[in-house]
Amino acid sequence: MTSMWKTALLAGAAWSAIAGFAVAQEAQVQQGMAAEGLSVDEVVVTARRREESLKDVPVAVTAFSAAKLEQQGAADITVLSQTVPNITVQTARGSNSTLISYIRGVGQQDPLWGYEPGVGLYVDDVYIYRPQGAVLDVFDIERIEVLRGPQGTLYGRNTIGGAIKYVTKRLGDDASAKVRATYGSYNQTDLLVSAQTPIGGSGLSIGGAYALYKRDGYGENLTTGAEHYNKDVQAIRLSAEYKPTDTLFFRLAYDRVEDDSNPRHGYRETLPTAGNYPLLKSVYDTRAGLGDKNHVKTEGLSLTAEWNATENLTFKSITADRKGHTQTLIDFDGTPLPTLDVPATYDDRSFSQELQAVYSDENVQGVFGLYYMNSQASGEFDTIAGNLGVSIADGGKVSTQSFAAFFDFSANLTDRLKVSLGARATRDAKRSNVFRLFYLGATPSPYQGGAQRPILQTRTNYSAEKTFSQFTPRVSVSYDLSDDLTTYASFSKGFKSGGWDMRGDALITPQTVNGYKPEVVKTYEAGLKGYMLDRRVSFSSAVFLSKYTDQQVTTQVVVPSGIASSVDNAGSSTLYGAEFEANAKLTQSLSGNVSVGYIHAKYDSFSRFVPAGAPNPLNPSTTLATGQVINVADLYGFQNTPEWTGNVSLTWRGDVAGGSLAITPMVSYRDSYQQFEQPLPALDQKAFTLVDMTAIWTAPGGRYKLALTGKNLTNERYRTGGYNFAGATYNNSVIGFYGPPRTVAGSIEVAF
Template identity: 55%
Template sequence: MTAVYALSRTISLFALAASLAAPAMAQQAPAVESTAEAADGIDGDIIVSARRRNESLLEVPISVTAVSGATLEAQGAPDITALQQQAPNMTTAVARGSNSTLIAFIRGVGQQDPLWGFEPGVGLYVDDVYVARPQGAVLDIFDVERIEVLRGPQGTLYGRNTIGGAIKYVTKRLGNEFGGRVKASYGSYNQIDLSGTVVVPLGSNFAVGAGVLWSQRDGYGKNLHTGAQHYDKDVLAGRVSAEFDNGDIFIRAAADRTEDRSNPRHGTRLNGFAGLPDFAPTESVYDTRAGIGDDNKVVTQGLSLTGEVGIGDGFTLKSITAYRDGRSDTLIDFDNTPGPVLDIPAFYKDWQFTQELQLLVEQERWQGVFGAFYLEGRASGAFDTVVAGAAPGGFTIYTGGNVKTKSIAFFGDFSFDVTDQFKVSAGLRWTKDDKEGTVLREQYLGLRSPEFGNANAIFLATRSDYTNDRTFEKLTPRISLSYQPTDDVNLYASWSRGFKSGGFDMRGDVVATPTTVDGYDPETMDSFEVGMKGAFLDRTMFLNLAGFFSKYKDQQVTIQAPSTTPGVIASFVDNAGRADIWGIEAELRALPHRNLQLQASVGYVNAKYKEFYTYIAGGTEPVDVSDQRFFQNTPEFTINSSVTWSTDLAGGRLSITPAVTLRSSIHMFEYVSPLDQKGYVLADASVNWTSDDDRFTIGVHGRNLFDERYRVGGYYFPGALYGDSVIGYYGPPRTFSVTGGFKF
């Protein structure tokens, strides 16, 4: 596709989105703070901390989307997966087979496989604490001030290098005034959300705070075999913190815990098999006939200590110390039938300790951050692959192991004002990762292994039993130039190099793929970007434009397919080769009247493999199949459009906000499969009323108003041995909810 044709399609689809939203003269709530009060007094500007200091978004030479927590609440957003309806070229979804595992992709880069030990392509930070674990990372919109989405490689500013981008979840500081908030929601499928926060000052400089969220919902569907709810929700989350702040010294100690007891998501069959009723697709895409069970539990928790102290005019020392751990006990029924045709009982557990030190500099003509980062952690888990038809009495492959990681990094990033209009920004990071992988893979006769409760299982053979270690080391630079011809326009160009560490495949089968003991290599990416950020028409219109081109090398891809050996699921991680990714992004926010706000974003990405070497049909030499491989979870177009109309009413402010999201087709895997999702449109609408004193809020929210059925994941195991299992997982159906809140 030529660039001209791509641009024309973008403009056409943008026009379609605007036409769908505009007739109602409303939109979802603004995707970012837009008032002077919400933006620290800067008229219409958005304040972000993408570069580890508070500054106007217009001045930041980085592609950033900032979304306030108030905005997401006003839209009725259930969790951070709603970010894909705000930011261009972004995919955020609940991972296949789970309730709270996050899949995140930015500009074609992400992590489809949430198995333990893999590095994410998109980094997640909660109050600057790096969260390595995708399990439990589908965070609810709770006690959050804002979320920032940074696109492109990150590393010279953040604790852990990430190759695709970063999501920053920023909670509110406590302050020194007594207060709190309670909120309740009720909606479709008996959805009940109850939350509350409170802040209690203990002196002029010290305060403690707490928050709790309980969220439950019946399933969108049902397990037709067991009668259990399917796609339900049962989450309890809490957070406590204590803060000291005297203006020169800030210290925060915080603890959080989230427990998710929602039933496992088994998906739904998309095809029949041999005319058997239990193998037929269900009437509803949210129903299942899974027989493996309905027990699921995910627990994540953490402690953190953050300190900031001024050490002189314009110099601040900052320390971030954190410990996190978690465990998931889950079940996945790959065949979606009452029998154990292809079942997976599994558990994952991990812990991580991180320490980050920063020196923040704010001088008249130069600003920057210099830091050191240390991470130590252990990610482990185990699962059975149960294949009933592979042998009389059943056949099981047990897979277990762990990855130990020690990482140390030093980084720096500074900006220098050459003139009042021309600025140079540069950064450099050195990273060293030491990894040790242990993998055990065994075969048993019987349904499940001894590890998962079958003491009578008969041991057959060991497929993998090894421990190996590797060290990965890399320098990754960044440089950008920006020019402001006026105070309201910023033109910039940047280049950065991203790095994602290598590791070991926890599913590696030494018999089938002997080289798995050597692990896989790191990924690298060189990303070039040019952009413009501007405020126009007396600062009533804000427009951000960006064009990017990235050269992606040695991409890590997990390939799973039935093996020629009966009962064996072959899996290996390939450094697939190289790819070119280019695209454009536009974000518009217009305030033509105090009662009207328009919001839109358009993203186009063209991601093509230039080399993709892999083994085909038992061949002994790798073959380049780049013309048959595609980027997964990467729609060519993402378009979000919304309009907010507001008016004074009954001692408060009424806002009506419909929104439209268009996403073009996606591939679930690197190859064409029946699970590939065609393009679709989502329409939402919200009505919110807030009292003039900001104490009372009432909201009515409708999401997916056209009741669109769209897949967000799947498993593909064709063949008679596996029941010809093609399983899909779907986004939420049409839902409505009513919310009320009170501040005190």
């Protein structure tokens, strides 16, 4: 509550200043004395596959330019959790580069193969199929756009919660190069090198960027002596652009990310039932005994072709091939004992082809598209259960062939009234094979390099096929109240196909072989956006109501024979809320930004299958003699969905030492939230506030740039995830994962 009041006061102070300034300026305008150069910049986005002013887009969308991200001290896309209302974008629990995303309560926490993400991530219009390696560092970028609410009529892959667009820079026709070096807390040592050049006068340009990110750990593995929460990442992007005529454009792009950071084993929140292991003083330390080897590699190749057939009609093709491999370890019990150790391997590959036709004239604008994706995701992980004396091997593969046709067109009925109509037809054909095997001995199974030995028990072994089809419409009406104000109302439907639980135990939960059904979100939204006070303030606001049905929820509970996993279509829920974002030019040298999000998320029904031998959720002191389906809606809540989110920042610019200095303090607030649907006081995060500050000095001409960035300056300790395996079976393993501590870094950039 203290943090909430702190943010409210800061927001109130900032916007009182804006309001007071606005009143004074309005008086000057009326007297013909308006100050010059105080209007905010117009924001242009491509949210609807064409360039248009943010004010004219009847969608809740937030856009950040490269310069804006630099002012925020953004190292990677997880900064969006601080700056965009009603969104969670963070690193997964045991990883350094696996992404977990939620928008307006819709997402997917479990990064296991076979699960569809609820939030779509796109890099230059290419859909990133798997979350491994998807914590994208901010470099060589033009802008990031975040679209909230279901997206399927504008993008290649349907996404039920929203979409994050990562747009890299095009090369252009000029030769240039840039080098940036950074040194900071915990021996942070980063290097970025980028260059581009045209090849003669042929219309061909080539370019590339290389980034190296290294940092010592925030903590230590006290068992092995290795660093914990360190960073060791390399990334490369190469591209070639060819423009033989004014109407043709081709871009061939390659990217690769390799993450050799140590695995994150987490921090023990509870005392173990076996072994004398007191709680550690630092939340970044661990006593994990499984090891410290981790390797994630993702890479992709894409070809984009554009043909401006006429002044009004453009055809576009996007072809992409991506693959990834992960080899990791997570010690879930956080002790040297092999009580709950999980070595894991993931592999994925996807090919996609998208064809678009984009049309725009004075009265009609729109896009029509065809999309095809062929993907395979496989993996295997062991659950080494020392107290049970067994190793449990879970593995399998999911293949998906997705076909879709979509369109979204807008028509100007009058000079001020526009109507947009869109729809999508999706067909996902999936094939799956799943196995779960018990091996005697608490050592890795043969799948993870352990000794060859006979299978003790086959718990699951099946193959299945299903096709999931859905028609998802979208309609919106927008009206220009004036040249500077637009209001809109919309309805959209989102769809995420079904699948199978890769951890399912057919002996405990026999229904696992039937899989789970698709989930659907229907969202109603109304908004007002535009400019105020002679364009000194730009803003966007939205209210929304979502009806969420057949939600796919992963539940894992401890039973006598191990861990029982189930993915249930838990039921239905209602979500509603509001969002407000604005930026203002306060004076010639001072500008401000604010964002506020509110969401109320509640389950209407939550039908959970509880296996025999598991605790009864309605009476935890008892266990169930037989498996039952129980409605736990009154006991459960939404994960990763804080009720309030907020952000306030100010940027001062002035001439210093012959150059230009920009100083940006930023305060962001996140309300309390649950890590899982079931409330867990030992893991759930209380409300917290983060304070950051960035100072950037640019030399005359822009060739040299110095920056100083401070993150989490008040040194808040906050959890970003956790695991709950309480009880004697797994040594009372309750593990928390934490966001970064206070860090300070300085960088120098030279442009050529």
